[in-house]
Every structure is written in structure tokens, then in C-alpha cells.
Amino acid sequence: MVDDQEPGGRPGKRPAARGTAFYPRKRANTACQVCRARKTKCDNRKPSCSYCLSVGATCIQSTTDLSSFDPASLKILERLDDLERLVKDQKESQDTVLPPIRPLEEPETCANRPEHERPNAEDFILGSVLPERVEQVVTWACFSDHNQAPHASTVPGAYSPSSVVGTPPVTGSTSLDDMDPARLNHLLDNFFTFVHCKNPILDEPLTRRLVRRAFLDDGIDWSAGSCLSLIIAALGCVSAPFGPTPDIAPGKPAYVDGQAFFQASQRRIGTLLATSDIVGAQCLFLSGVYCMTVFQPIFAWRYFAQALAACQHFPFLTRAQQQTHADADFSAEEMDMGSRDTHEQAVYWSAWKSEQELRSDLSLPDFGVSHSGSTLYPPFFPTPPGPQLSLSPGAVPEPHEQRARKAWLFYLAEISLRRLNSRLCSEILTLRSTYPSTITFLEVLCDMIPEYEAQAQEWAASLPEIFSVHDTDAADDDVCRSVLRCHLVNLFELIYWATTMACLNIPGEGQHHLSERTREMGRRGLEAHVNRLRSNEPGLAHRHHGTLFMIKCCSRSVLTLLAAHERGMQMPPRWGDAVYKGLGMLQYWAPEVPEVVPWKSTVEESLNKWVNAAY
Incomplete structure (x- = not known):
């Protein structure tokens, strides 16, 4: 049986990288993954912080002391947090409720267009012309009475990494x-x-x-x-x-x-x-x-x-x-x-x-x-x-x-x-x-x-x-x-x-x-x-x-x-x-x-x- 354990690294903290003076020293971020994504303070309670406990989310806290990281690595981690927040914000902006029926354009906008391109009075917002994702369909106005704030674990793609x-x-x-x-x-x-x-x-x-x-x-x-x-x-x-x-x-x-x-x-x-x-x-x-x-x-x-x-x-x-x-x-x-x-x-x-x-x-x-x-x-x-x-004809594959x-x-x-x-x-x-x-x-x-x-x-x-x-x-x-x-x-x-x-x-x-x-x-x-x-x-x-x-x-x-x-x-x-x-x-x-x-x-x-x- 082959030993699957990863080879150990050298003990001690990593030496500071070149260019340390170009990066401000950051305090180690010890928040759990959920609080880091939300950019909110985490109380780091074990085994689950207060926020994750309140919403029923899986609280994943780093077991690594980030204070040993050099400033450049901390800068990279900070950038990754920004990208994660960008993904979340983009998703929230896309998952919008189906717009209500109303004129396609405001009257003053239509007036500035050639007559043959102006929409008829009966025109309306069509919504999407290509099939929408089910995450958007479920937010349609006819389901508004049934919609609830999604559980933290039901966000699309938010599956527990431990299962893989x-x-x-x-x-x-x-x-x-x-x-x-x-x-x-x-x-x-x-x-x-x-x-x-x-x-x-x-x-x-x-x-x-x-x-x-x-x-x-x-x-x-x-x-x-x-x-x-x-x-x-x-x-x-x-x-x-x-x-x-x-x-x-x-x-x-x-x-x-x-x-x-x-x-x-x-x-x-x-x-x-x-x-x-x-x-x-x-x-x-x-x-x-x-x-x-x-x-x-x-x-x-x-x-x-x-x-x-x-x-x-x-x-x-x-x-x-x-x-x-x-x-x-x-x-x-x-x-x-x-x-x-x-x-x-x-x-x-x-x-x-x-x-x-x-x-x-x-x-x-x-x-x-x-x-x-x-x-x-x-x-x-x-x-x-x-x-x-x-x-070839007659051949038995x-x-x-x-x-x-x-x-x-x-x-x-x-x-x-x-x-x-x-x-x-x-x-x-x-x-x-x-x-x-x-x-x-x-x-x-x-x-x-x-x-x-x-x-x-x-x-x-x-x-x-x-x-x-x-x-x-x-x-x-x-x-x-x-x-x-x-x-x-x-x-x-x-x-x-x-x-x-x-x-x-x-x-x-x-x-x-x-x-x-x-x-x-x-x-x-x-x-x-x-x-x-x-x-x-x-x-x-x-x-x-x-x-x-x-x-x-x-x-x-x-x-x-x-x-x-x-x-x-x-x-x-x-x-x-x-x-x-x-x-x-x-x-x-x-x-x-x-x-x-x-x-x-x-x-x-x-x-x-x-x-x-x-x-």
C-alpha cells in the first residue's frame, strides 16, 4: 500500500519575501469563510460562529495561522476576497424578479426615435427571449407569495467541499x-x-x-x-x-x-x-x-x-x-x-x-x-x-x-x-x-x-x-x-x-x-x-x-x-x-x-x- 500522506514541509515561519516594503503589513484574517465572504466581523466561536449558527450555514474556520504569511500572500488573500464578493454581487444583480408589465420605453425616450422604430402603445416588457435559469424563474411575480430568503446552503453551487x-x-x-x-x-x-x-x-x-x-x-x-x-x-x-x-x-x-x-x-x-x-x-x-x-x-x-x-x-x-x-x-x-x-x-x-x-x-x-x-x-x-x-460488410465487430x-x-x-x-x-x-x-x-x-x-x-x-x-x-x-x-x-x-x-x-x-x-x-x-x-x-x-x-x-x-x-x-x-x-x-x-x-x-x-x- 502506498503511503498517501503528503511530505511535510520545513518547520518554522516562511521568511519575508522580496519587496516586503512595498506591501503594508495586514492583520491576520481569522474570520470563517462565510463571514469573510460577507465582509463582516466574525466572533470565531467554536465549533460555529454566531452568524453561521443563526442561519444554519456550515462554519468553516481556517486551521492555519495566517499571521505567518508574508505581506504579499496576505495581499493575494485580500484580492481573492474581493473577487469572491464580486461574484456574489454579480449573481445578486442577475437574479432579479421578472419586471412588471409596462411600456417598453419611457415616452420621452421614444420621442427621440424615428417614427417607424417607436414601439406601439400595446408594447410591453417581454422579459427574456432565451430560456432563463430556474433560479430566475422561481422569482417570478406569480411565485412572490412563496419566495423566501434562501438558506445559506441553497445558493447555486454552494455545496459542501467535504463531500468531494x-x-x-x-x-x-x-x-x-x-x-x-x-x-x-x-x-x-x-x-x-x-x-x-x-x-x-x-x-x-x-x-x-x-x-x-x-x-x-x-x-x-x-x-x-x-x-x-x-x-x-x-x-x-x-x-x-x-x-x-x-x-x-x-x-x-x-x-x-x-x-x-x-x-x-x-x-x-x-x-x-x-x-x-x-x-x-x-x-x-x-x-x-x-x-x-x-x-x-x-x-x-x-x-x-x-x-x-x-x-x-x-x-x-x-x-x-x-x-x-x-x-x-x-x-x-x-x-x-x-x-x-x-x-x-x-x-x-x-x-x-x-x-x-x-x-x-x-x-x-x-x-x-x-x-x-x-x-x-x-x-x-x-x-x-x-x-x-x-x-467492412459482414464483419463482426x-x-x-x-x-x-x-x-x-x-x-x-x-x-x-x-x-x-x-x-x-x-x-x-x-x-x-x-x-x-x-x-x-x-x-x-x-x-x-x-x-x-x-x-x-x-x-x-x-x-x-x-x-x-x-x-x-x-x-x-x-x-x-x-x-x-x-x-x-x-x-x-x-x-x-x-x-x-x-x-x-x-x-x-x-x-x-x-x-x-x-x-x-x-x-x-x-x-x-x-x-x-x-x-x-x-x-x-x-x-x-x-x-x-x-x-x-x-x-x-x-x-x-x-x-x-x-x-x-x-x-x-x-x-x-x-x-x-x-x-x-x-x-x-x-x-x-x-x-x-x-x-x-x-x-x-x-x-x-x-x-x-x-x-
Whole structure:
């Protein structure tokens, strides 16, 4: 068994750094993390300070005497506090209540514009033209009676760090130096069947040999191969066939083993940050996948960002940069992407889209657009490994070749849909900026919607038979087809979102200002929300690295349907059943995901109000 304890440092205080005179000496900051973030005085009571005790927050107090830090380090800590406060302030400014219905612009502003650009008297504030985050939807005015100040632990992304990097270390049932071969094969099968199928960034035969050698032959050491092997084992523990996964929950043996393997991997991953090979990027990306699987989005984003940074030295990116400098008209789509670049392109693409999605969802700083979908994805498709995708007629592929073929077909299909979603987001935003009048914008958008619908249907029709969502039952889906089906529903939600918001923003008696086309598209939007909850039903209790996004999308649909009913809109058939399915999902995940608790309470109170009114 390899000793995992970190080597000790030299005793005594750190000597003052050069340039000490340039930094004023700061008193050591001993406040807990919560009080430091709030910039308030902390009384440092043990085990919890007074403020954390009053709000029920986890009080995390530093065990390190910061007075031994040199002035430059204290300055860095002070700057980090400022950045943390900036993130919090930015988030609070974005999570605003849906504005009331009122004229789009003040009269004196309109008077200064050309007559053809002035909004009509019936114009109104539309709100968002792209789907909002559920954290914003729950603050809509129709839910104002249910909104309460969020518990400190329910702030988006505010999960306890101990659940990932637990202290003391978690001890699983499987020792690192005593792995049973049958157990290892089971973990590898789980990983390649249920995790790798969505992001094929590894060569399966080579990786299986590497993991077996690490666990069964050479033993776990501090190498990159051992780090990757441990992460794969961790993901194998927390992965299972599509469907409810109650056996993978905190405290269950599989979950505990996964945490033990993951923590062991993280004691080795630091050395990979200084390497320049692909293994470091793969380890970082898969660490982010694990963190998403156990609902730790902040940690996941950090890993995805580091993985993306580790990809920047890859040869195919270097070639693209060189050709761009040599030819201003060069496009990456024209670049010759060889099969040797396959896994480099795959890990780059996976890290890129994962970092983008999470950075937008968590409202992290330095993100230049308001919606992840409005950022165009890289212009090239990863190059699939040729032999796995072009089998000769009559040939019987090996199981790993079948998995690789299916994984890459899914991967390319998902990438193409993401790019379509991204492009439609940009077009809708451009339409909105082109037509300041809300009524005019809605009419132009309704002209465009049939084309958008046709593009979505064209993508669905192009899917391989194994992933076809036409004339198939969602109950028969595996995880890959379920993901594609639900992504398609997301696209339709995007297409109809602005018209649905228009109907929500105008009370029933005022909707004569909207055209019949706008009202029809608004109703189609509600149907998309019902369809989302039905399509996701087989996976509402399934744990995988996309579960958190699924929970948020379904919660948004539940709240939107309840808001539409409150507004007196014409509701689609069986919408109530769909809402109760969503409530069941929230009840299932609430014990593990604190962020879900206020959404569940809002849904329950809205349903109680609806039921009471019916009687």
C-alpha cells in the first residue's frame, strides 16, 4: 500500500519575501469563510460562529495561522476576497424578479426615435427571449407569495467541499492494493458502457490494459496512469444502467467506494498540471465528470477549466493557430484533422462545452454573454477513429468496437445539435436587437419559427437508427438516446420561449394585443414543457453527470407550467400529471441537492393553491 500522506514541509515561519516594503503589513484574517465572504466581523466561536449558527450555514474556520504569511500572500488573500464578493454581487444583480408589465420605453425616450422604430402603445416588457435559469424563474411575480430568503446552503453551487475532498479521507470497502479482478472488470464495464459512451476521449483497449496493470500488476503509485486508473474506478462505482439508481446515494457502499477512489486520485493529480501530455487533460476532465455526478458543480467547473487549459498545447490547435496567422481567411473547418488527433480533439471539445455550460449556469465572472447557447462552439467536428466507424460488410465487430462506434455516433450527433442550438440562440438575440418593438419582434419571430422547426426536425431525421427519436417510446431509451431526445426538447423550448413569455406577461383579457400566431406558438411552448417532463420520466431518478442540468431544466418546466396556469393560459393535455412527475423528481433529489429545496417548496405551495381553488 502506498503511503498517501503528503511530505511535510520545513518547520518554522516562511521568511519575508522580496519587496516586503512595498506591501503594508495586514492583520491576520481569522474570520470563517462565510463571514469573510460577507465582509463582516466574525466572533470565531467554536465549533460555529454566531452568524453561521443563526442561519444554519456550515462554519468553516481556517486551521492555519495566517499571521505567518508574508505581506504579499496576505495581499493575494485580500484580492481573492474581493473577487469572491464580486461574484456574489454579480449573481445578486442577475437574479432579479421578472419586471412588471409596462411600456417598453419611457415616452420621452421614444420621442427621440424615428417614427417607424417607436414601439406601439400595446408594447410591453417581454422579459427574456432565451430560456432563463430556474433560479430566475422561481422569482417570478406569480411565485412572490412563496419566495423566501434562501438558506445559506441553497445558493447555486454552494455545496459542501467535504463531500468531494472529504477530511478525513473516506475509506471504501476496496483497498487500493487489494483489488479483486472481477470487481475491477465490473468497474471498467460500468465506466465504458455508461460514462465513456457520452464523451469518448479514451482508447478503450489501451485504457483497460493500463488500469488492470495499475491495480493488478504494478500497484497504484504516483504516476499519471495510476491517477487516471483511480478516476475511472471512481466513475465506475457511481455509474449504473439507465433508470433509477437508489443504490448510488451518499452512504451506500458504491458511493463510498467512489469517493475513496476519487480522493486517492486527487492526491496524485497535482503532478499532472506541469505535464504536457494528453493524460493530464483526460484526468482533469474526468474529475469534472465525477464532480458533476455527485452534484459538485463549482469543483466540476474548475476541473473543466483546467482541462481546457491543458489542451492548449495540443498539436492540432497549434497547427490551427499557425495557419490562422498565415492566412487571415483560414477557417478551422478547412483544416486537415487526422485520426491521430482523435482523442486530443475529443477531450478538447468535451472540456470546452462543459466549461461553457457550467460557467454560464453558475454566473461566473468574465463570461461575455448572458446565455451559454449564444456562444458559438468551435467550428470543427472531432475526427472519429476510422476503423471503428467504417467496418467492412459482414464483419463482426468486437464489443469495444461496437461501443466506440455507438459512442462516436452519439458524440457527433450531440455536437451538431449543440451547434444548431447555439446558432438559433444567436439569431433570436439578433432579431431582438434589430426590432426594439416587442410586437414587431414577435411577429418576425413567428415568421422564422417554421424554419427553426424544420431545422430541428431535419436534425432528428438524420439520426442513426440506434438513436432515432421518431416513433419510439421514451420508456425504451438508453441513456444516450434519452439525452438526445431531451436535448431536442430543449431546442423546441428555445424556439417557443419568447412567445410563451409574451403570453405569460399579459393577463388573459389583454392578450388580444397578441396575434393568433403568437398565442399559438406560446401554447406550443407549453406543450414542449410537458413533453420534456414526459421524455425525462425514465431518467428522473437516474444519476449521471448530466443529472443536475436535467433537474434544473425539468424544474423550469414545472414552474413555467404553473405560472401559465396562474395566468389563465390554455393548458396542454395532461399538464397536471407532468407537473406531479416533476415534483416527484424534486422530492427524490432534495435530500442530496440543497439547491432543490426552495424550488420544491414553491411547487408544493402552488399546487396546494391550485387544488384548494378547485374545491
